[in-house]
Amino acid sequence: QVHLAESGGGLVQPGGSLRLSCTASESIYSMAWYRRAPGEQLELVARIFESGNIVSEPSMRDRFTISLDETKKTVFLQMTSLKSEDTAVYYCNGKDSSGHVDYWGQGTQVTVSS
Numbered sequence: 001q002v003h004l005a006e007s008g009g010g011l012v013q014p015g016g017s018l019r020l021s022c023t024a025s026e027s028i029y030s031m032a033w034y035r036r037a038p039g040e041q042l043e044l045v046a047r048i049f050e051s052g053n054i055v056s057e058p059s060m061r062d063r064f065t066i067s068l069d070e071t072k073k074t075v076f077l078q079m080t081s082l083k084s085e086d087t088a089v090y091y092c093n094g095k096d097s098s099g100h101v102d103y104w105g106q107g108t109q110v111t112v113s114s
Contacts, residue, residue, distance in 0.1 A: 002028055002103040004092045009108030012082055016112070020077040022092030022105055029097040031075040033066060035088035035110075045090070048075060082112045 008020040020033065032047035046056035046066035054066055065078040075092065092105035 002026055002094055004094055004103055004105035006090070006092045006105040006108045009090060009110045011111045011113065013114050014083060014112055016082050017078070017080045018082065018110060019079070020090055020092075020108060020110075021074060022076075023074045024094055024103075025073075027072045028094040028103070030095045031068070032093040032095075033064075033075070033077045034091045034093055035086075036091070037085070037088040040088075042091070045077065047093075079110075082110075084112050086110065087112050 003025040004022055006020065006022045008018060010018065012018050030047055030049045033045040034042050035045055036042045044057055045060055045064055046054060048054050048066045048068055050072055056066065063079065063081045067076045087110060089107040089109050091107045094103040095101065
């Protein structure tokens with residue numbers, strides 16, 4: 001069982017920046033960030049593979065950057081130019097190479113408000 005621990009959420013003003021971190025108990029095939037805004041469905045923000053390949057939601061690509069550290073156990077989400085509509089619970093996700101096994105973090109709240 002892979003455990004994911006997130007950190008970095010909080011309250012930020014519109015236009016501000018925030019960096020989320022998620023550390024896995026062991027390296028896994030791919031890691032991603034999802035978010036769920038109030039009253040909305042869970043949506044993918046971005047996924048990064050061990051290879052370094054990235055899949056990201058086009059509407060957020062210019063403001064949100066996903067990256068892995070050198071151990072490939074910690075994934076970051078750098079968020080810039082934050083808007084009120086970015087307010088959501090952000091979840092870290094990991095998948096094994098089969099794509100059929102999912103691991104989830106507990107979620108971290110990001111609130112964008114003045």
